[in-house]
């Protein structure tokens with residue numbers, strides 16, 4: 001992989017930047033890196049969005065509907081068409097800049113509620129999830145596996161936050177990475193199946209695009225039992241998550257920066273993947289994220305960053 005930072009006189013300086021990397025304030029970034037590095041890996045965690053952040057935005061040049069929702073085929077064309085119709089109606093509302101936030105929140109709750117109802121009504125099976133993932137062209141960015149592996153070795157947790165479907169995301173991980181990682185947790189909408197393998201309900205609080213960013217970390221906190229968000233963690237470990245006050249946050253929307261709102265963080269480094277509308281959005285992305293990767297860049301930059309932070313640690 002290419003070079004992003006040079007270690008000189010114990011000072012890290014940016015060196016040759018790849019054409020797809022934009023760092024507006026290199027000095028501020030290296031200062032943050034020094035702070036995080038000094039605090040050590042036990043104070044560090046990674047929070048990542050899933051769709052178009054860990055996964056690629058385009059596959060074979062095509063922008064497909066390759067999200068955990070988009071790839072899902074219930075095995076019943078009637079229900080797939082109904083969910084698509086909801087998407088066609090609500091997605092423009094989701095991205096509308098003129099709808100006030102409280103109104104938009106209601107609309108998103110409506111959308112997610114209806115979609116979940118259709119999945120239940122259509123009797124979605126786990127088998128259909130497996131087939132959908134196998135038939136999809138969803139793909140991780142190159143280097144995701146290596147990034148998870150490095151972080152696992154350093155016992156650094158990775159929380160994947162998504163307003164999509166936890167069970168689909170887990171199946172994507174299972175089918176597309178050659179192994180599982182015990183440091184990787186998914187906070188998303190989790191399904192409950194009956195003995196016949198059919199979806200009967202969703203666990204706990206609905207996570208949609210707007211509340212995901214507002215309460216993301218609370219959902220992983222000790223309260224998760226009451227909220228019903230099962231991330232398979234011990235309470236003690238969750239408390240520990242809040243003690244990890246240095247964070248690397250990765251997302252593809254400005255709103256993703258709010259994923260760390262539930263954390264009283266000390267130092268945050270943020271990476272933004274700017275996938276589309278580059279000319280229009282670059283200015284706001286470069287001022288909001290410490291690093292911006294363009295053109296569906298791979299994960300090598302993030303791996304380089306965390307290995308610069310912790311590789312010389314004993």
Ligand code: TMP
Nearest residue numbers: 051069070087111112115162163164209
């Ligand atoms: P996220 O993965 O960035 O957290 O967001 C989930 C996306 O899923 C969001 O942009 C809207 C989309 N979505 C669908 O494509 N179909 C659906 O049925 C629903 C409820 C959401």
